[in-house]
Amino acid sequence: MTQEITFWVLAVIAVLGALVAVRRRNLIHGVFALMIFFAALAGLFLLLMAEFIAAVQILVYIGAVGILLLFAIMLTERVTGDDARDITSRGSFWGWAAALAVLVFLLLPAIQGADLSQTAQPINPSVKALGHQMMDPYVVTLEVLALLLTAALIGAVAASQGGEKKKEDTDDA
């Protein structure tokens, strides 16, 4: 009973947060609404006893993605968040069509095809077990990914440095 009430409260918060994030003209309000959505999602994970995933949800989505979005907005002219009038809803028909298509052709069949009566396999939810399950088979993949990301990071730094230098040259000339 408690769980059901909690689920519905969190679900309503999540949906409302997502709606506000999309509908709001003020970018900063939108980002904070998106974070409320992420927080509600973390709450849903907690409700499923997946505390590690909830923690990662908060750490990655609110702590990293959210801050990144704020950073991006801070670098634009619209940091004061005044009304962004040039966000138009041109082509909203196609957007609705695409969203409906995803719902009807992908999500609904998936939901109907899911066998919910089956009880889930009991799993060991400890962080240690989770780590072994993820790390043991995929260590090499993970290392390669980390190397790739590091290379991308260094490349981005190098690219931005080179761009600045060129600008300076043109200024001198």
Place this chain on the structure above:
Amino acid sequence: MSFQLIIDILIATVPLLVIFPSLFAFTTWMERKALARIQNRIGPNKIGVPCTRVSLFGLGQPAADGIKMIFKEDIVPRGADKLFHLLAPILALIPAMLILCFLPLEFPWGKFMSGKVQAFMLDSAVIFFFAITGLNTLAIFMAGWASRNKYSLLGGMRAVAQMVSYEIPLVLSAVIVVMMVGSLNAKEIADAQSGFNWFVFSPWGLAAFIVFFIAALAETNRSPFDLPEAESEIIAGYFTEYSGFKFALFFLGEYIAMFAISGLAVTLFLGAGDGPFVDAAPWMPAMWFIAKIFGLIAVMIWLRGTLPRLRVDQLMAFAWKFLLPLSIFNILLAGLSYFALDARVANTTDDVIHYVNSGNPFAGVPELGTNEALMGAMIYRGMAGEQNPMAAKKWFLKAALKGHPASRTLVAWWLGIWVLSLVALYVMAKGLNNLSRSTTKPREYLYAE
């Protein structure tokens, strides 16, 4: 939803909600008094017991401040975002209060409950702690943005940049402890350090603790890292436009965050509730825990009184060019030395057990300290109760002191690894210090544009 559940929740959380805010009041008094003494002033000394002339060294000052804050007019700038201006101080307090629950702080409730109570016993408490600490950044940015004041916005931007940068060395230095214990559970980390096996008593632990403490200072916006609220540059940074009770909430949130992050430092490095006479009374661990938190806060106040504020370029260079490489190097060093030492202990254990199994070796002089060495070997192998490498090392040390040759070799290795790690860390820190020095002169920095 049973009545018992509500009672349990209240018993676990009310002490945190009562104890830490009251400690906050005391800490503000302590800070003002200590700063005053450092600057050769007297500090608050008038207000004590109301309606009498008893002043009690000004201990009544926090209460008077609180009353003033409540009755002060709350001013919201006309152009401000009213909702966010109201939400920001609340959002600053909630995560700070929430992370207190993850500390392995156990309050004994002898009369009411059979066992000790800790608010949250999560398997991934350390990750949760860092996740929720990050939310503080959002509140500060919200405050700076909602005020519609250029100084507030500058303070908010500085805060976001600073906290994002310093969170990385903070987490990386905590990783060392997680590696040693093999768990993210705060309780298990605390238990692993009982009996003075504190992680700060090893070269890599010491280095990690120092990095952690510096990063924690920056994370809580304490001096010398108080750039987001630098009075001489941007008035008061993100809370320039706050007054009255909203300001008090920010203040409270900042101090609670200080308590929480000191509490995490105590949990990870300083042995949590461990200390002398810890078994004397059920409330001893909680008392030790809070005493250690206060020790760390006293150091923070001391640093605030003695160090000047950093420049923005120095701040970023220090985080990315000094703390980050040092903590990555420290993780590598800790892993290598830990496994090298563990291999030596395993080797010695094999030797001792082989020696005992090989029949009668007492041809000449009986070896000294064999009993202690055997005890250590048995504990290491898990033959006497629980497997505990730390306790095994202690027994080997005892054997070595009595003159057991194999244990003496082990202790020599142990010392060698420690000295080598210390030297490596020192050389690394020195080199990074030279590399990360900002080459910009103060004047050039001022006129760089």
